[in-house]
Amino acid sequence: MLRLRSRIVSHILSSPSAFRVSPPHRLLSAAAAPISPTQRFAVEEYLVDTCGLTRAQAVKASTKLSHLKSPANPDAVLAFLAGLGLPRSAVAAAVAKDPRLLCAGVDRTLASNVVGLTTLGLSSSDVALFVSIAGEPFRFKSIVPKLQYYLPLFGSSGNFFRALKKSSHLLTANRDRVVEPNAAFLRECGLGACDIAKLCMVVPRILTAKPELLRRMVARAEALGVPRGSGMFRHALQAVSFKSEDKIAAKASFLKKIFRWSDAEVSHAVCKAPIALRKSNSSLQERSEFFLSEVGLEPAYIAHRPALLSYSMEGRLRPRYYVIKFLKAKGLLDQYRDYYNIVMLSDKVFMERFICPHKKAAPCLAKDYATACKGEVPTNFRFT
Structure with a gap:
């Protein structure tokens, strides 16, 4: 076992594609003073001064760390986190979310998990981001097999992290009894891999819901008149979820x-x-x-x-209506334009058809349109 731990830590410290953990005295923003045998370790002060938690966060977190007698292990954990590239603010957030992270074994658990994550193809920045949002599950050995399943399901680490930010329950839900049956049922409903990823990025709880609840949601989506397998079914299921x-x-x-x-x-x-x-x-x-x-x-x-x-009222609906109304008022639009067709145009095509041709006759139009897209109403678009 000791040899295994040694190899894990050695891999992190020596591999050019892995992470280098600098000495704790260079990584901790405030070094804890040595604790004498008769002096009690002040957990709350350590959380504020060394970890960067607010006083309120420290008071709440300290109740889960009352057993700590020295800063030795917390120091090692903080040094390890900083070595992954986490800034002080991210470390503080991670500790506030999961205070017991300070009690985790660096070589036995954290380093092992990081090596596992890198073997899945996660970059150093990916791992740092994952640690900052994962919370308690980062301390568990089961985290690597779970990501090994989720990453292909979501298509990329970015997609998965987007969902994880909305629902950390993805890392604690039972994979065999809940997640996999739900994913299989979504496939039975005609959703492809890309549709499942898009759906679960917006509503990740669909994957972790009780299978019978997911079936009821599918029935409600069908009740809208949207059949399974249709291009709109994902949107219908998203609309009625929960x-x-x-x-x-x-x-x-x-x-x-x-x-x-x-x-x-x-x-x-x-x-x-x-x-x-x-x-x-x-x-x-x-x-x-x-x-x-x-x-x-x-x-x-x-x-x-x-x-x-x-469509967005500020970003598309109002600004485009103002442009068409302005052009008509100035006699620059000689025929009727259907509002829906104008809204449906891409930004590039809208600019090419309704903004660029009028640079000489309406030199301020492009600027006014950009202003309107920010939610403001320029003077030229204030019609009376």
């Missing part, structure tokens, strides 16, 4: 009210753009007032083009 039938019905009723839709129009809109169910009431209300009152769109027009609800 929502009760009552909440879904309440949102549909709200859409019907503010957009003045019939039941059939609500069903059509939700089926074509399930994202409408995920929008807050205030966001939907703002879009309703803008489309119906300001732009002058008909309720049926919106219902049959529900993708309009998915």
